[in-house]
Amino acid sequence: MSHTVLVCDDAIFMRTMISDILAQAGFEVVGEAETGSQAVEKYRQLKPDLVTMDIVMPDMGGIDAVREIVKQDPDAKILMCSAMGQQALVVEAIQAGAKDFVVKPFQPSRVLEAVQRVLG
Amino acid sequence: MDLSQYAELFLAESREHLSACNQLLLDWERAPANPAPVGGLFRAVHTVKGMAATMGYARVTDLAHRAENLLDLVRRGARPATDDLLQLLFRARDGLEHAVELSVAGREDEIDVAEVVADLDGAAAALAGVRSGARPTATPGPAPEVAGPITPGRLVQVTLRAEAPLKGGRAVLALKKARSLGEIHDVTPPEVAFEAEDFDGRFSFRIGGAAAPGDIERVVRSAGDVEHVTVGGEERRPAPEAPGPSGAGTPDARTRHIRVDLGRLDGLMDLIGELVTVRGRLNELAAERRDPAIDDVAIQVSRLSSELQAEIIQARMTPVWQVFDRFPRLVRDLARELGKQVAFRVEGKEIEVDRAILDELGDPLLHLLRNAVDHGIESPADRKRRGKKPEGEIVLTAVRERASVAISVRDDGRGIDRAKVLARAKREGIVDAHAEALTDDQLLRVLARPGFSTAEAVTSVSGRGVGIDVAMTRIRALGGSLDIRTEAGKGTTFVMRLPVTLAIVRALIAGVGPERYALPLTYVAETVEFGVQATTIVEGREAIVLRDRVVPLVHLRRLLGVAGDPPARWPIIVLEMGDRRSGIVVDGMLGQQEIVVKGFDAPRGTLPVFSGATIMGDGMPALILDAGGLV
Numbered sequence: 001m002s003h004t005v006l007v008c009d010d011a012i013f014m015r016t017m018i019s020d021i022l023a024q025a026g027f028e029v030v031g032e033a034e035t036g037s038q039a040v041e042k043y044r045q046l047k048p049d050l051v052t053m054d055i056v057m058p059d060m061g062g063i064d065a066v067r068e069i070v071k072q073d074p075d076a077k078i079l080m081c082s083a084m085g086q087q088a089l090v091v092e093a094i095q096a097g098a099k100d101f102v103v104k105p106f107q108p109s110r111v112l113e114a115v116q117r118v119l120g
Numbered sequence: 121m122d123l124s125q126y127a128e129l130f131l132a133e134s135r136e137h138l139s140a141c142n143q144l145l146l147d148w149e150r151a152p153a154n155p156a157p158v159g160g161l162f163r164a165v166h167t168v169k170g171m172a173a174t175m176g177y178a179r180v181t182d183l184a185h186r187a188e189n190l191l192d193l194v195r196r197g198a199r200p201a202t203d204d205l206l207q208l209l210f211r212a213r214d215g216l217e218h219a220v221e222l223s224v225a226g227r228e229d230e231i232d233v234a235e236v237v238a239d240l241d242g243a244a245a246a247l248a249g250v251r252s253g254a255r256p257t258a259t260p261g262p263a264p265e266v267a268g269p270i271t272p273g274r275l276v277q278v279t280l281r282a283e284a285p286l287k288g289g290r291a292v293l294a295l296k297k298a299r300s301l302g303e304i305h306d307v308t309p310p311e312v313a314f315e316a317e318d319f320d321g322r323f324s325f326r327i328g329g330a331a332a333p334g335d336i337e338r339v340v341r342s343a344g345d346v347e348h349v350t351v352g353g354e355e356r357r358p359a360p361e362a363p364g365p366s367g368a369g370t371p372d373a374r375t376r377h378i379r380v381d382l383g384r385l386d387g388l389m390d391l392i393g394e395l396v397t398v399r400g401r402l403n404e405l406a407a408e409r410r411d412p413a414i415d416d417v418a419i420q421v422s423r424l425s426s427e428l429q430a431e432i433i434q435a436r437m438t439p440v441w442q443v444f445d446r447f448p449r450l451v452r453d454l455a456r457e458l459g460k461q462v463a464f465r466v467e468g469k470e471i472e473v474d475r476a477i478l479d480e481l482g483d484p485l486l487h488l489l490r491n492a493v494d495h496g497i498e499s500p501a502d503r504k505r506r507g508k509k510p511e512g513e514i515v516l517t518a519v520r521e522r523a524s525v526a527i528s529v530r531d532d533g534r535g536i537d538r539a540k541v542l543a544r545a546k547r548e549g550i551v552d553a554h555a556e557a558l559t560d561d562q563l564l565r566v567l568a569r570p571g572f573s574t575a576e577a578v579t580s581v582s583g584r585g586v587g588i589d590v591a592m593t594r595i596r597a598l599g600g601s602l603d604i605r606t607e608a609g610k611g612t613t614f615v616m617r618l619p620v621t622l623a624i625v626r627a628l629i630a631g632v633g634p635e636r637y638a639l640p641l642t643y644v645a646e647t648v649e650f651g652v653q654a655t656t657i658v659e660g661r662e663a664i665v666l667r668d669r670v671v672p673l674v675h676l677r678r679l680l681g682v683a684g685d686p687p688a689r690w691p692i693i694v695l696e697m698g699d700r701r702s703g704i705v706v707d708g709m710l711g712q713q714e715i716v717v718k719g720f721d722a723p724r725g726t727l728p729v730f731s732g733a734t735i736m737g738d739g740m741p742a743l744i745l746d747a748g749g750l751v
Binding site for chain 2: 071072073074075082084086087088090091093094095100101103113114117120
């Protein structure tokens with residue numbers, strides 16, 4: 001059975017790209033969210049095996065979304081998607097409960113490595 | 121790496137930790153305001169988690185992790201025990217045991233702990249909510265723990281790949297993962313430096329706990345982008361880990377131990393057994409030859425093999441707490457289930473018996489304890505009405521007596537209603553219709569009949585009539601005996617007596633007809649010789665009077681159906697088991713010697729008086745008489 005993924009990013013481009021990388025590797029993208037609050041809501045509904053989470057999103061940021069999701073499910077597996085220069089934010093996200101992170105621009109191999117680490 | 125070879129070790133060690141958890145939970149339940157046991161619980165669960173993760177038992181690891189999460193929150197909050205929390209932790213412990221056993225058995229698929237996992241997470245989330253509400257600041261302050269001795273542990277140095285982006289994030293991830301193995305200290309550079317963009321990807325820390333260097337490296341590497349990890353030796357031995365089961369008799373953490381498969385010891389014992397047999401033959405030869413040189417060697421071989429034997433028996437000795445330690449929990453659970461209040465005490469935990477006997481003790485004791493809780497101890501209301509404390513008492517005691525160990529289960533409950541047992545025994549034709557009272561001994565014989573139960577209602581606990589007879593059968597198979605003392609309104613005590621070791625025992629060799637029989641000295645009180653005329657008849661049984669005590673006789677010749685006439689004067693071996701005595705009449709006494717006890721599967725229909733067989737010095741077999749069956 002393939003793992004289910006919820007992809008959270010405010011950019012359609014990024015969502016599409018991440019979805020493609022994961023779909024080609026055999027994952028099932030079951031939902032997408034473009035804000036932090038959507039991410040929390042969809043996590044509740046979909047209970048995915050994995051969440052990819054952008055840090056900066058409107059409405060509710062990725063880090064707050066991580067906190068909310070982990071409160072619901074302390075074992076939630078969340079992979080942060082960050083940009084260069086977001087060192088402090090990544091550290092905060094990990095302290096909030098994110099399990100790993102990848103840095104844009106994405107290389108498919110590195111995304112998949114990180115996903116394996118998170119699901120491993 | 122093939123991990124299967126470590127499965128047994130994992131199982132043994134996990135069981136120890138989980139047994140310790142039981143004890144700690146019971147301690148906590150007794151003194152809910154004292155959070156001291158929580159630290160021990162946390163460490164025990166944490167250790168199980170680390171081991172399970174190494175074995176690749178994901179479901180054990182996961183469950184342990186969640187339990188650990190909750191315990192961590194409880195520990196940090198220094199929260200008192202509530203009934204709900206204790207129940208949940210007991211369930212989590214049981215779930216872990218279940219998951220560990222199934223994982224080792226290769227049946228991980230069958231593990232069913234979803235419910236307890238959900239409850240653990242729920243409780244943890246509730247606690248975490250309380251905590252963050254109480255402390256709204258983003259950075260948690262230092263954990264309100266009593267500063268214990270600092271244990272620097274191993275130095276771990278990490279270099280991240282040069283091309284890795286956001287090295288600070290990677291470093292924080294690595295530290296977070298390392299924390300799952302032990303306390304982290306001395307992070308260099310300080311963690312705030314990881315948030316700076318110019319962090320160069322080299323950092324170090326010290327990790328406490330017992331994790332192996334390989335495990336530490338693996339966990340650090342799992343953070344990703346790790347170029348290089350060095351794990352140093354331990355700077356200082358960590359302070360002794362969570363003490364095991366509390367109380368006397370726990371092994372000293374500083375004595376050095378290795379684990380040996382019991383099968384090895386059994387094998388060694390068999391070999392020594394053969395050596396003892398050959399030694400016997402050598403002694404006989406030496407006696408025949410009357411050659412001082414051979415004599416000399418024979419004496420030395422005797423001495424050495426005796427020492428070897430003593431050592432190996434000692435190595436098999438195991439303190440009874442290894443079996444007793446699961447009973448406090450069991451009694452507690454039973455008492456709760458039955459609405460009884462029971463204070464349970466264990467005495468003589470440090471008494472040692474042969475591992476093989478200890479392994480067989482669990483079941484009989486379980487039956488006796490169940491009986492005590494279910495039938496012995498009255499309900500709190502009932503007790504008050506009788507002017508007793510509402511809380512009943514059950515005491516499990518081990519005492520060393522000469523060559524045997526006496527283990528008793530005493531309760532201060534209602535005692536056994538002799539009149540009721542007598543009436544029922546008469547109805548079922550077990551005793552003579554004219555009998556007016558039952559002695560303790562007769563009472564036990566009646567109670568021990570398969571299917572006999574005085575319980576008015578069958579509960580899930582006992583009362584199906586498979587209590588005493590199961591215990592009795594098992595104890596007898598070990599060459600032991602069971603006695604009962606009971607007084608209406610005051611309570612009941614069951615005492616089981618068992619040999620200290622099963623493997624090699626000193627025995628009296630008796631001749632009956634052409635055969636030799638061995639009688640372990642454990643229960644031999646003395647030997648006497650009587651002429652035919654000295655016997656009397658007491659209560660329909662032939663007996664002798666020995667120092668004003670009546671000792672009923674058992675004629676082995678008759679019992680075994682040996683034809684021919686016994687000698688004119690009878691040697692009599694007086695056996696003593698608790699308060700009971702019996703004189704075994706044999707043809708001749710052939711001396712004492714050490715015999716190696718071999719298991720014995722008696723064919724159906726065999727008299728229930730043999731407990732095993734042995735090989736004599738001349739290579740011929742002899743049957744071992746079971747004192748319990750003769751007294």
